[in-house]
Amino acid sequence: MRRQELARVAPGSYFSSAQWQSLDDIGRTVITARSMAERWASPPVFSHGTAAAIHGIPLIGAYQNGVHLIVERTSSVRSRGNIVRHAIGVDSDDVVLIDGMLVTSIARTVLDLAVDASFMTAVAAADFALCHKRPGRIEKLSLHDLWEGRLPFRGHMRAKRVIDFSTHLAESPLESGSRVNIHLLGFPAPELQVPWRDHLGLIGYSDFFWRMFNRVGEADGRSKYFDDTLGRGRSPKQIHYDEKKREDRVRACGPGFSRWDWDTGMSARRLKPLLLAAGLVPVGLEAAGRR
Known part of the structure; x- marks a missing residue:
């Protein structure tokens, strides 16, 4: 060589x-x-x-x-x-x-x-x-x-x-990194891997759930849609369609729904406005608002 x-x-x-x-x-x-x-x-x-x-x-x-x-x-x-x-x-x-x-x-x-x-x-x-x-x-x-x-x-x-x-309960580096930024930004700690069910049975587990705001958060990296191992033989289009159906079923249970990718989850600057737009309030500001 x-x-x-x-x-x-x-x-x-x-x-x-x-x-x-x-x-x-x-x-x-x-x-x-x-x-x-x-x-x-x-x-x-x-x-x-x-x-x-x-x-x-x-x-x-x-x-x-x-x-x-x-x-x-x-x-x-x-x-x-x-x-x-x-x-x-x-x-x-x-x-x-x-x-x-x-x-x-x-x-x-x-x-x-x-x-x-x-x-x-x-x-x-x-x-x-x-x-x-x-x-x-x-x-x-x-x-x-x-x-x-x-x-x-x-x-x-x-x-x-x-x-x-x-x-x-964190199942990926993206979930871990997002959780760290959520903490550093001062937002309330979410519940992790909360199960969701409807009349058809178990829908799945949400990455994050803020019960006080009735808001679900999902951190989805590119691998979720393009990694053949994670896809279990499904095409990216099929994965996207299945994920959309899952999200619709969760939304029908009542909570709001926010989703972000790696670039957003890893950046406090990008994640903060997304969480604020979802209706979440940092802990200090929430306490001040109740006075």
Whole structure:
């Protein structure tokens, strides 16, 4: 293979450019980590965003900031190039072996991200780890126990905020990110995955429901309509038609209905006017209005 057909993924390691371009952020991070692990005499323990990628945890904008490793607290080796070393140490119980690579456990990975990543990124990772639909999900109690067992540590209050806010009911990064922005904008916390029924039976579950405003919110990413796996063999047109019928049945039960996409859910600036137009009122303003 000619040199111009190769992509450099690590010092001395190359990968097919065509295949590299076809990978998503998770795939590229895993390939890079594997290339490094194979060249080092002492196997590293991957952590943070790198560990998240190896576990398959979808993150919001946090993969392309280097390869993250955990080293002993007493280590004098510093971060260099695209290798980010965290001298925080890790117990052997919090390290797992995945495809020949040593990686922090899902719970420990979430806790590390809760300290160092943005609130939105960390919440999305925690929500994924807890998700009630994910095989092998972890329990929130395990995150609390791990947090308590590490005390005191840098950023422990920041991490606790993430753990307390996380939920097993968010089913996508878009739902997690939207929920964070709803919170940061000061709107009331919605109920999640509320079931809706009519005379025909169960309609489905709404992503968000504000009972006091009788308003349903749905966060729909592009994958809902174009991912073949999620579509279960249906065409985008059929998915759109089925979703429209579902929405009409929910509306017939009485609530208003708002829907937004990834670009809106990830942007507080875009989400705020949509929620205000839906009749929602930020908590402080609502309280002032009752005086």
